[in-house]
Amino acid sequence: MNEKRKMRVATCSLAGCFGCHMSLLDIDEKLFDLLEMIEFDRTPFTDIKHCGPCDIGIVEGGVSNAENARVLKEFRDNCRILVAIGACAIDGNVPALRNNIDLWDCFQEVYLYEGGLEGNQIPNDPELPLPFDKVYPIYEVVKVDYFLPGCPPSADTIWKFLNDLIAGREPKVSYEMLRYD
Amino acid sequence: MNTTITIDGKTVPFTDGQTIMDAALASGIYIPHLCHNPDFEPHGSCKLCVVSVNGRNMTSCTMPASEGMVVASDTHELNEDRKVLVQMLFVEGNHICPACEASGNCQLQASAYYLNMLSPHFTHFYAPREVDASHPDIFLDLNRCILCELCVRASREIDGKNVFGISGRGIHTHLVVNAASGRLGDTDFAVTDRAAHVCPTGAILIKRQGYRIPIGKRTFDQRNISEVQMESSQHVEPDDERKT
Ligand code: SF4
Ligand code: SF4
Ligand code: FES
Numbered sequence: 383m384n385e386k387r388k389m390r391v392a393t394c395s396l397a398g399c400f401g402c403h404m405s406l407l408d409i410d411e412k413l414f415d416l417l418e419m420i421e422f423d424r425t426p427f428t429d430i431k432h433c434g435p436c437d438i439g440i441v442e443g444g445v446s447n448a449e450n451a452r453v454l455k456e457f458r459d460n461c462r463i464l465v466a467i468g469a470c471a472i473d474g475n476v477p478a479l480r481n482n483i484d485l486w487d488c489f490q491e492v493y494l495y496e497g498g499l500e501g502n503q504i505p506n507d508p509e510l511p512l513p514f515d516k517v518y519p520i521y522e523v524v525k526v527d528y529f530l531p532g533c534p535p536s537a538d539t540i541w542k543f544l545n546d547l548i549a550g551r552e553p554k555v556s557y558e559m560l561r562y563d
Numbered sequence: 564m565n566t567t568i569t570i571d572g573k574t575v576p577f578t579d580g581q582t583i584m585d586a587a588l589a590s591g592i593y594i595p596h597l598c599h600n601p602d603f604e605p606h607g608s609c610k611l612c613v614v615s616v617n618g619r620n621m622t623s624c625t626m627p628a629s630e631g632m633v634v635a636s637d638t639h640e641l642n643e644d645r646k647v648l649v650q651m652l653f654v655e656g657n658h659i660c661p662a663c664e665a666s667g668n669c670q671l672q673a674s675a676y677y678l679n680m681l682s683p684h685f686t687h688f689y690a691p692r693e694v695d696a697s698h699p700d701i702f703l704d705l706n707r708c709i710l711c712e713l714c715v716r717a718s719r720e721i722d723g724k725n726v727f728g729i730s731g732r733g734i735h736t737h738l739v740v741n742a743a744s745g746r747l748g749d750t751d752f753a754v755t756d757r758a759a760h761v762c763p764t765g766a767i768l769i770k771r772q773g774y775r776i777p778i779g780k781r782t783f784d785q786r787n788i789s790e791v792q793m794e795s796s797q798h799v800e801p802d803d804e805r806k807t
Pocket of ligand 3: 596597606607608609611612613622624625
């Protein structure tokens with residue numbers, strides 16, 4: 383068998399909701415076709431802990447804490463092509479609604495003042511990643527090669543986009559495929 | 564006097580006093596625009612309508628047509644410039660379309676689709692902006708205001724109420740409500756006012772109306788903004804003005 387080398391694809395969710403990943407899974411039985419063309423590196427679908435050298439990295443979610451930034455840098459360092467998928471990765475989206483609220487006020491509201499939380503404290507274990515002052519789009523942190531908007535992009539859109547990328551074509555997002563909501 | 568200009572190689576007639584935009588719309592030629600609405604005096608703030616006139620860039624909504632002008636509008640270069648302008652508007656405000664009631668019916672969003680904007684490109688300002696929910700029937704969310712002043716013009720010229728104004732300088736320029744308290748609830752603004760329906764974005768929203776139109780049936784789900792704006796330049800439908 384002279385099987386072509388499969389493309390290696392990594393995906394991750396930073397400050398995302400996993401909705402973009404769910405929309406990717408919405409290609410349904412075409413997942414079998416996809417797996418003919420690619421193999422997954424680190425993604426929430428595999429057990430690989432760190433992103434190794436890849437052809438394509440797909441990032442869902444904005445950057446809201448130090449761990450997000452670390453993972454994003456690992457993806458940028460290892461992926462030839464980095465794709466921002468979904469509104470959160472592209473503009474921060476709904477999580478960025480916190481950008482105009484003081485972080486300390488947010489924490490107090492959630493961990494101290496919420497009813498029934500007497501005696502609680504704001505988590506401060508070093509295991510926990512420190513949140514950033516704001517939620518940032520990923521292109522404000524690392525260079526991004528392609529953007530696929532949508533909250534989430536539809537399965538058909540993701541399928542078309544991935545096919546272009548895997549075939550080495552410049553991915554085009556047509557009017558029908560383009561939405562921010 | 565009836566004479567002609569050319570737009571993208573097409574001969575377009577105009578009458579004295581018409582701008583390039585007026586002549587284009589009357590001939591069925593779409594030039595992207597946000598702050599222009601045929602019912603109001605031109606404003607010239609959004610700059611989306613910039614065209615090349617005899618080789619120089621000018622806002623077509625304010626530039627009077629004159630005999631023999633050679634206008635280029637639908638060029639790759641101008642459309643890329645327009646996309647950059649839309650990107651600037653997106654990062655300047657807080658446009659979180661997935662949580663916006665205007666999504667699908669918004670002219671800013673539809674212009675971005677038309678120009679194939681895939682990301683806002685620039686660093687976001689995430690500027691703190693006010694939400695005013697004091698009025699019983701109408702929201703004012705300045706996070707989405709693009710300072711087109713259509714509400715200012717409509718309130719002053721059509722409703723005769725002067726509810727809105729613009730204040731501040733530079734990046735601090737913002738829409739204000741003309742009441743001692745600065746709150747919309749303390750004005751005589753009404754849902755029946757033209758100014759309540761003229762906003763091209765989701766900055767002025769009627770309460771209890773959100774998310775009524777199913778996805779797929781919203782204004783720009785099926786047709787792009789050039790088709791919708793060309794149609795409405797022939798006849799304006801005031802009760803769903805975000806189409807215009
Ligand atoms: S006003 Fe338009 S562009 Fe802004 S968030 Fe709402 S739908 Fe999006
Ligand atoms: S509130 Fe709407 S109509 Fe008024 S200036 Fe802002 S964007 Fe324009
Ligand atoms: S439409 Fe001419 S500047 Fe806005």
